[in-house]
Amino acid sequence: MPTLLLIRHGDNDYLRKNILPGLLPGIHLNETGRQQAAELARALTSLPIKALYSSPLERAVETAEPLAKSLGFQIQVRPALTDIDVGEWAERSWKALRRTKHWKVIQHSPSRFQFPGGESFAQAQSRVVAALEAIIAAHGRRDTLGVIFHADPIKLAVAHYLGLPLDNFQRLVALTGSVTILKVDGQAARLLALNLIPPFSFPKS
Numbered sequence: 001m002p003t004l005l006l007i008r009h010g011d012n013d014y015l016r017k018n019i020l021p022g023l024l025p026g027i028h029l030n031e032t033g034r035q036q037a038a039e040l041a042r043a044l045t046s047l048p049i050k051a052l053y054s055s056p057l058e059r060a061v062e063t064a065e066p067l068a069k070s071l072g073f074q075i076q077v078r079p080a081l082t083d084i085d086v087g088e089w090a091e092r093s094w095k096a097l098r099r100t101k102h103w104k105v106i107q108h109s110p111s112r113f114q115f116p117g118g119e120s121f122a123q124a125q126s127r128v129v130a131a132l133e134a135i136i137a138a139h140g141r142r143d144t145l146g147v148i149f150h151a152d153p154i155k156l157a158v159a160h161y162l163g164l165p166l167d168n169f170q171r172l173v174a175l176t177g178s179v180t181i182l183k184v185d186g187q188a189a190r191l192l193a194l195n196l197i198p199p200f201s202f203p204k205s
Helices: 031-044 058-071 103-108 121-137 151-162 166-171
Strands: 003-008 049-054 075-077 144-149 179-184 189-196
Touching: 003 121, 003 151, 031 058, 031 179, 049 058, 058 075, 058 144, 121 144, 121 151, 121 166, 151 166, 151 179, 151 189
Parallel strands: 003 144, 049 075, 049 144
Antiparallel strands: 003 179, 179 189
């Protein structure tokens, strides 16, 4: 039963400005985000991590880099771990989006929503779970694996593995620089921790 460390990338200026980034390139960690990446490296380096996987977006790769350097690993980029494709909503502010007719659907019935010109939450969940299943299949049952990606994809993955309805995924939390820990096999999954912020002690299974 591999242990997955689902790590959300660090802080960036789009988050500070409450702007929806989606798949836009060129969004880098800010100073707080770089500090979070360093703290993650300090907290996780002592764990028996076998491999590191990352979303291709810069904010995720930059979060993975200090840990990869400390472990002496190459970061294995997986395009399917990217953030949700918000289509035409990229670079729009959350403040403006809260005034649209879609907001209540996103918050209360996200399974019914698809971003204009982008993907639905259901499509994003299927994509991310397929990527995680491929990662799990490439490793042994006792391996610990680091996966650095994005808030909604992390929460969608946790909802899937715990059997939560997709419409409840927004009740979960994955703050920047946090670690969520899952043990997963073909028949079962256990949530060992949600939204851990360094420094922390690794929970025992």
